Amino acid sequence: MDKFLHEHPITPRTESEKKAVVNRLKRIEGQVRGIQKMVEEDRYCVDILVQISAINAALKKVGYTVAERHMKYCVSHAVQSGEGNDMIEELMEVMKQISK
Amino acid sequence: MDKFLHEHPITPRTESEKKAVVNRLKRIEGQVRGIQKMVEEDRYCVDILVQISAINAALKKVGYTVAERHMKYCVSHAVQSGEGNDMIEELMEVMKQISK
């Protein structure tokens, strides 16, 4: 996908929506810093791998939240204006990437 | 896996090994902060998903680096002392998690 169709969601995110996602990302940021510390303290490899796997799961969860909202607002809106298919293909492309 | 067998890798990480991993994690931390900003600026959902997918890929890469080193040092050492199988099972368990 080399070009995005939009700058913003069709229906703007509410402040509470933004806050919920940002809070989850802040937690993830903290977890990433936590792993840096583990590496610096030369902690056991498998403990580090467990943390990495937890962050990956948390990030995917954020991704699914974003994707679901995208479908409920942007894609649905596009479908109603008869332009759903482009947006569906755009979304499928990125879902393939995320699921890797 | 509810219990880890070790506190540290059998062969300590060198300073340059630590630095290489920490640098990659710092970059990932920056990317996570970048997504927070995108959410706050109400950026387009698919742009955010593309970033999430990039971070996941970067994290997995760190994971594979850690796992490979674990096999070359810790697991190999355990194999040579006749205790490889426990460590192999421990590693497989966490690889299943990471690959999700």
Place this chain on the structure above:
Amino acid sequence: MDKFLHEHPITPRTESEKKAVVNRLKRIEGQVRGIQKMVEEDRYCVDILVQISAINAALKKVGYTVAERHMKYCVSHAVQSGEGNDMIEELMEVMKQISK
């Protein structure tokens, strides 16, 4: 997800759509049989793993084709009748499973 909302797609698959998917599944079926043979011939583990990974990729591709068609027909139709959100949640649930 413990209950499916429909027995069939809202717009029936055409014969050529069915044939295209079935052909890909027949190829996958042949690949699975190929691995059985490899195991019986006691072939090298990594060769078998490479084949398993190829089948997984092929299956996911079929999954994305089915999901994309589902969005273009069933979900789009539901959106137009004002019942899109249930179907979107149903789809997200199964996408999470597939991406594991």
Place this chain on the structure above:
Amino acid sequence: MDKFLHEHPITPRTESEKKAVVNRLKRIEGQVRGIQKMVEEDRYCVDILVQISAINAALKKVGYTVAERHMKYCVSHAVQSGEGNDMIEELMEVMKQISK
């Protein structure tokens, strides 16, 4: 990975090991045929996706069984003859593919 180092596992699979893996693959083959039937009967997209996701999970499980055995026999053997690292790198390469 464009070249495999071996034709066979270092320690041959026993008949019962072979049978266990082949049986699981036969079940997977049956599941793939089951999806073909679902497509021919024009069954609901999400039902088909659920089945695809079940097969992917089953295949990955076979993959992990094969990989674990590979580590316990082939990789361990290579480690003991001082040639572990090549085989570890070969394995990591294919694990990255499988986890996609």
